[in-house]
Amino acid sequence: MQNYAEVVRDFVEKHATGLTVAFVAGAGLLAVRRWLAGGVCRSKVRLDGKTVLITGANTGIGKETALDMAQRGARVILACRDMTRARIAADEIRQRTGNGNVVVRKLDLASLQSVRDLAKEIRENESRLDILINNAGIMMCPKWKTEDGFEMQLGVNHLGHFLLTNCLLDLLKKSTPSRIVIVSSLAHEKGRIHFDDINLDKEYKREVSYRQSKLANMLFCRELATRLQGTGVTVYSLHPGVIRTELGRHLIPTLSLWKRVLAMPFVMLIKSPWEGAQTTIHCAVDESLAYESGLYYSDCATKTPAPQALDAAAAKRLWDLSASMVGLA
Ligand SMILES: NC(=O)c1ccc[n+]([C@@H]2O[C@H](COP(=O)([O-])OP(=O)(O)OC[C@H]3O[C@@H](n4cnc5c(N)ncnc54)[C@H](OP(=O)(O)O)[C@@H]3O)[C@@H](O)[C@H]2O)c1
Ligand SMILES: *[C@@H]1O[C@H](CO)[C@@H](O)[C@H](O)[C@H]1NC(C)=O
Numbered sequence: 174m175q176n177y178a179e180v181v182r183d184f185v186e187k188h189a190t191g192l193t194v195a196f197v198a199g200a201g202l203l204a205v206r207r208w209l210a211g212g213v214c215r216s217k218v219r220l221d222g223k224t225v226l227i228t229g230a231n232t233g234i235g236k237e238t239a240l241d242m243a244q245r246g247a248r249v250i251l252a253c254r255d256m257t258r259a260r261i262a263a264d265e266i267r268q269r270t271g272n273g274n275v276v277v278r279k280l281d282l283a284s285l286q287s288v289r290d291l292a293k294e295i296r297e298n299e300s301r302l303d304i305l306i307n308n309a310g311i312m313m314c315p316k317w318k319t320e321d322g323f324e325m326q327l328g329v330n331h332l333g334h335f336l337l338t339n340c341l342l343d344l345l346k347k348s349t350p351s352r353i354v355i356v357s358s359l360a361h362e363k364g365r366i367h368f369d370d371i372n373l374d375k376e377y378k379r380e381v382s383y384r385q386s387k388l389a390n391m392l393f394c395r396e397l398a399t400r401l402q403g404t405g406v407t408v409y410s411l412h413p414g415v416i417r418t419e420l421g422r423h424l425i426p427t428l429s430l431w432k433r434v435l436a437m438p439f440v441m442l443i444k445s446p447w448e449g450a451q452t453t454i455h456c457a458v459d460e461s462l463a464y465e466s467g468l469y470y471s472d473c474a475t476k477t478p479a480p481q482a483l484d485a486a487a488a489k490r491l492w493d494l495s496a497s498m499v500g501l502a
Contacts, residue, residue, distance in 0.1 A: 211414050211448060212473025214455040220247035224302050224348075225457070226295065226341075227251060228280060228334065229309025231258040233418035234356070236266070237450035238306060238457070243270040245458065247303075252280035252291060282309055282333030283319040285499055292340030301348040302341055304457050307334040307390075308356045313379040314423040323498065324372040326379075330386035335393060336499040342406070349405030350463060353397065354456045357390035357469070359412045362479040364388030366491055371498075379423075389491060391469065391482035396492045398467025399485075407466035409456035414472065416449030 185192060220242060230239040230251035243249045243266050251266075253259035259277040267275050278294065281287040295302065311329045319328035338353060345351045364384030367373060373382055394410035401408060417440070425433070455473040456462060469478040481487065496502040 205442065211444065211471075212451055212455070213448075214241075214451045214459060214473055216455070216459045218245065218458050218460060220245040220303070220458065222246075223304065224248045224250065224299060225304040225306065226302060227306040227308055228282065228337070229253065231255060231262040233420065234413055234416060234446050234449040234453060235306075235308040236262050237446045238308060238453045239275070240266050240269060241450060241454050242304070242457070243267070243272040243275050246272065248274040249276070250295070250299075251275070251277045252309075253277060254279070254281040254283075254287075280309075280337075281320075282329040282337070283325065285321050285333070285336060287320075288333050288336045289340065292337055295341060296344055299344065302344045303348050303351050304354065305338060305341060305345060305352070306354045306356070306453060306457060307338065308354075308453065309334075310356065310386075310420065312383050312420045312424060315379065316373075316377040318372075322372075324374075324377070324382060326382045326386040327371065327373075327389065330383075331389035331393065332495055332499055334390075335495045336501065338393075338397070339496075339501055342401075345406050346404055351406050352457060353406065353408045354453055355390050355394045355408065355410040356413060356453060357394070357410045358383075358387040359471070360384045361388040361391045361482055364479075365481060366392070366487060368490065368494065371494065388479075388482060389495075391478055392484070392488040392491045393495075394469070395467050395483070395485070396488040399488075401466070407463070409462065409465070409468065409470060410478075411452045411456055411470040412476070413449045413452050414444045416444040416446060418446055418449070 225242040225247045227235050227239050227249065229235040231253045239249050239251055251259050251263055256277060256279060263275050263277050267273055278291055279287065280291045309329065311326055314325055317325035319325055323332055345353065360383055364387055366385060366388060391410050394408050398408040452470050452473050456470055468475050470476060
């Protein structure tokens with residue numbers, strides 16, 4: 174015992190500098206990690222008696238958000254395209270929260286028919302809808318088309334949600350104060366809306382398509398907030414952070430090996446799904462946001478979006494175009 178302590182002391186004395194450097198670097202790394210983790214939703218608000226619908230809630234930040242809503246006592250509807258994965262997620266959420274009021278519903282955002290069917294079912298069978306969370310998303314897939322012939326990323330990330338939201342507005346208005354949360358991304362900053370070629374038929378670039386769809390989320394949020402002024406329904410858009418989820422499923426396999434190796438050190442710095450869900454949860458429940466609408470959030474605080482996301486004329490134009498594309502006009 175005595176001997177062991179001496180050996181340790183000896184080692185520490187010999188390597189004092191090295192150990193100090195290692196300690197400081199470790200603490201620094203932890204601090205950076207904590208800083209990157211961003212804000213945490215501190216609201217303790219309960220949602221007993223309220224209903225929350227979340228799209229794409231079987232995995233990633235959607236599932237974490239659903240778990241949090243269930244913990245707060247809400248009736249939670251997981252709207253998902255893969256019913257097997259959805260049921261597994263719902264089972265897990267029920268088990269971890271003790272909230273039995275967690276249900277799954279079929280929703281494929283790449284099909285307008287599926288969107289209409291879900292909206293009809295909700296309108297017919299739900300007495301209220303307090304929080305709608307447009308979370309589902311697809312990123313940087315190949316040049317794919319939805320069932321209705323729309324470019325896939327615009328179709329799923331924007332058009333499907335545009336139709337779904339519009340079809341649920343009456344129920345949201347009956348349940349005021351109610352909220353609509355739109356999960357966008359920092360990627361909107363480099364985006365533009367290709368009004369002359371909205372499906373990117375002329376030239377498809379997967380990142381151009383993703384950025385356009387996330388800018389469309391931002392413009393939708395603003396125009397929707399304008400249209401809902403005075404109704405008691407408020408709207409929020411957000412960037413959740415960079416998070417370890419399945420979102421990279423179409424991108425990662427196409428990257429060269431060296432790019433993947435280079436990316437490795439950064440992987441430990443990106444957010445966990447729990448951390449990534451915090452801004453969505455903040456927008457969905459935090460009392461301090463009750464009278465804000467049409468704004469953009471990141472790390473549980475408001476953020477100024479890119480200038481093209483503040484373009485009211487473009488927001489109006491995109492609304493009209495989207496309405497005619499999904500058959501609402
Ligand atoms: N992860 C990030 O770093 C990051 C950064 C910025 C923004 N975001 C945004 O955060 C949101 C959630 O992404 P995530 O990171 O949690 O990704 P994820 O783990 O890939 O989850 C995406 C969810 O969307 C669903 N989905 C995809 N296509 C759908 C369709 N056609 N119909 C219905 N649901 C569909 C997926 O269902 P399946 O499992 O059945 O495919 C899944 O449940 C997205 O809007 C994304 O753009 C994420
Ligand atoms: C409403 O619920 C009932 C009973 O579960 C079901 O039979 C009916 O199909 C649902 N309505 C819609 C539009 O799905």
